[in-house]
Amino acid sequence: MQKKWWHGKTAYQIYPKSFFDTNGDGIGDLRGVISKLDYLQELGIEIVWLSPVYCSPLADQGYDISDYYDIDPRFGTMADMEELISEGRKRGISIVMDLVVNHCSDEHVWFQKACADPDGPYGQYFYIRDWHEGERLPCNWRSYFGGPVWDLLPGHTDKVYFHAFHKKQPDLNWENPLLRREIYRMINWWLDKGLGGFRIDAIINIKKLLPFCDLPADRDDGLCSIKTMLARTDGVNVFLREMAEETFHRYDAFSVGEVFNEKTEDLPLIIGDDGYFSSMFDFSEHLIGMDARGWYAWTQPTAEEYKRAAFTAQKRSAGVGFFSNIIENHDEPRGVSHYLPQGERSEAAKKMIGGLNFMLRGLPFLYQGQEIGMENMDRWELSQFDDINTLDEYKVALRAGLSHEEAIAAISPYSRDNARTPFQWDGTENAGFTTGIPWLPVNPNYRTVNLLQQRGRDDSVYEFYRSLISLRKNAAYAETVVYGETEPYCCGQRNLMAYFRRGERCLLVAGNFQKEVQDMPMPGPMKKLLLNNMDKLELKEKALRLEGWQFVVMEI
Ligand code: NOJ
Ligand code: CA
Numbered sequence: 001m002q003k004k005w006w007h008g009k010t011a012y013q014i015y016p017k018s019f020f021d022t023n024g025d026g027i028g029d030l031r032g033v034i035s036k037l038d039y040l041q042e043l044g045i046e047i048v049w050l051s052p053v054y055c056s057p058l059a060d061q062g063y064d065i066s067d068y069y070d071i072d073p074r075f076g077t078m079a080d081m082e083e084l085i086s087e088g089r090k091r092g093i094s095i096v097m098d099l100v101v102n103h104c105s106d107e108h109v110w111f112q113k114a115c116a117d118p119d120g121p122y123g124q125y126f127y128i129r130d131w132h133e134g135e136r137l138p139c140n141w142r143s144y145f146g147g148p149v150w151d152l153l154p155g156h157t158d159k160v161y162f163h164a165f166h167k168k169q170p171d172l173n174w175e176n177p178l179l180r181r182e183i184y185r186m187i188n189w190w191l192d193k194g195l196g197g198f199r200i201d202a203i204i205n206i207k208k209l210l211p212f213c214d215l216p217a218d219r220d221d222g223l224c225s226i227k228t229m230l231a232r233t234d235g236v237n238v239f240l241r242e243m244a245e246e247t248f249h250r251y252d253a254f255s256v257g258e259v260f261n262e263k264t265e266d267l268p269l270i271i272g273d274d275g276y277f278s279s280m281f282d283f284s285e286h287l288i289g290m291d292a293r294g295w296y297a298w299t300q301p302t303a304e305e306y307k308r309a310a311f312t313a314q315k316r317s318a319g320v321g322f323f324s325n326i327i328e329n330h331d332e333p334r335g336v337s338h339y340l341p342q343g344e345r346s347e348a349a350k351k352m353i354g355g356l357n358f359m360l361r362g363l364p365f366l367y368q369g370q371e372i373g374m375e376n377m378d379r380w381e382l383s384q385f386d387d388i389n390t391l392d393e394y395k396v397a398l399r400a401g402l403s404h405e406e407a408i409a410a411i412s413p414y415s416r417d418n419a420r421t422p423f424q425w426d427g428t429e430n431a432g433f434t435t436g437i438p439w440l441p442v443n444p445n446y447r448t449v450n451l452l453q454q455r456g457r458d459d460s461v462y463e464f465y466r467s468l469i470s471l472r473k474n475a476a477y478a479e480t481v482v483y484g485e486t487e488p489y490c491c492g493q494r495n496l497m498a499y500f501r502r503g504e505r506c507l508l509v510a511g512n513f514q515k516e517v518q519d520m521p522m523p524g525p526m527k528k529l530l531l532n533n534m535d536k537l538e539l540k541e542k543a544l545r546l547e548g549w550q551f552v553v554m555e556i
Helices: 030-035 037-043 078-090 109-116 121-125 177-192 226-231 236-246 264-271 303-317 335-339 347-358 388-399 404-414 461-473 478-483
Strands: 011-014 047-050 067-071 094-099 128-130 150-152 159-162 197-200 254-257 279-281 322-325 363-367 485-489 496-502 506-512 518-521 528-532 543-546 551-555
Touching (some): 109 121, 121 177, 177 236, 236 264, 264 279, 264 303, 347 461, 347 506, 363 461, 506 518
Parallel strands (some): 254 279, 322 363
Antiparallel strands (some): 150 159, 528 551
């Protein structure tokens, strides 16, 4: 496997709206990100992915772009963006933007022109079909945010357009070479500004099964998940190879795909040496417990399921390329709330789940607030939710027969709002995020869980993440931490997740994924203890006694 400039780094996702607000309007902004670059450098971050800051009506919080060439005034200006790129560079931090090109906003000029003249050139930028009242829609696929993927084209009663996500996010027609050229021009325009690369949104959806046709319904709404369509479609690789060659590869830019439902045999094409992306997120742990019926039917992952999913992903990517490893992002629950049982979210347990994930082979991505152990926020009223996806899943739960209270309780743990609450900088009002009214309420636990309380405290979650990152950069261990092969250890021992990282040296990573003590046989003598989330280490001759939630990294 070829070595790449970004392999040894640690990446960090910023959700700008909730990171730091500098002008008191309750919305995080680019000046807020610039002002925290020193903080990110102190943590050890070298790649920052910004969720979208382009002009947008924010129907889906910026994943609905109305102008790819400008910054939304709520986030700042183009000058701020340019300053962020150059100030990042001074600190060794590459800035990566979100690339949302499966769809744009219905307020984008392309869509407005398409509505004005569906038979003109911009009509070909979208999927628009004739339809008359009483007729069947062109296909029965369900949009990710609920309901059919088709809606009436604004200004028309006899035409519909396709949207895989919200109706304010019309899908772009990648079959049209003119559209593809426009996209590549835009990507290169940003790369010419010195951007480090892109995180590529929802990209697997750009190839549709054409001509549109009905597929077997999977719920009583008569609709079918788009995932069924994706499984039957070929050809996305052709578009993505072309995009990489026309853009990223020319700049040696970093690219990380939001790729779900990929075909295993395609992995080398995606993240191999000459893959079209540098990396892709590994969502295998996140997929545990999902149920096609809806969030109300989802279940929390167990330690054993987590371990199996992680090891399977490590095996799939071994010798091929680097997955990007996460425990959370802006679409998912907080990792510590999702993977740890209720009542077990101690600092030690938070470090364990973070450490087990961070030490896997691949590129570690932290999501803002993860480094201080931010948690889900309990919500009891529908009015407390902002996220469009959650509002749809509430309806799905009601249709399945749950009461209002049951529906809220069932969907709340999976709401995308959990990860979107403002960053908890300190224990002052609004967690120091804003002097105004935050756009989304702060998690009430900010008085105890905040950066100020943890910075400089040796046993804090924050300082633990700093140690993990510095181990990854430590000249003596970096080769092993970055490139060492992963080999599961004592895999059959329940609720123990342990693995070797074998490179120039041999590291043993172990986490006791339960509250009870357990012994792990030692594979040989310990040469050096590198990390321990507890004060004590009970090493007997042939076994290591691990306290509940204990996590260690040792050289053996
Ligand atoms: C994935 C993004 O991460 C999510 O936030 C968004 O809603 C969809 N793609 C649509 O762009
Ligand atoms: Ca602001």
